[in-house]
Amino acid sequence: MNNSVIQPAAVVGGVAVPATPATFQEAILLNDYGKVMYFKVEFGSSATPNIYTDTFYVLALEVEDVQTPDWDNTFLTDTPFGGALYYSNTGSQELVVDLSSLPNDLFKGSGDEILLSSFGEDVTITTWYDGPGIGNFVWLWIN
Secondary structure (H helix, E strand, C coil), rough: CCCCCCCHHHHHHHCCCCCCCHHHHHHHHHHHCCCCCCCEEEEEECCCCCCCCEEEEEEEECCCCCCCCCCCEEEEEEECCCEEEEEEEECCCCCCEEEEHCCCCCCCCCCCEECCCCCCCEEEEEEEEEECCCCCCEEECCC
16 A cells, blocks of 8 residues: 555665655564565365465465556566566556466466365465555455
8 A cells, every 4th residue: 555655766766754654663564574465375184284285376466467558667576486566657656566477386366266286176366455545455365
């Protein structure tokens, strides 16, 4: 929600002072860890709770097509996966990763069916954003 506040140095020249209300703890968290770009989803058997047989990543905020006039390429990649970073030029300046630039064996799009080897059945992982506004969230749903 606050990408207009904190952006890559290559886009705006560095970290800006927040123009919207943010707690000190939020600023420290972003400074130390950056923006959450992915959810790591791990599946395994309840018989062996800390052994995962299937691991996938889904984007926290997925854009169907970054090749539209609403998105500009930053010509930067994320770490550690090397996904191409784009930002919205429509006011929010939201920073997102292009799903098509990520390894298909690890990354799944929102709504994709995934066959789990540990269960032998399909699940669907869906992500969405219910904003904009204060108190709105990015959601992850596994069905």
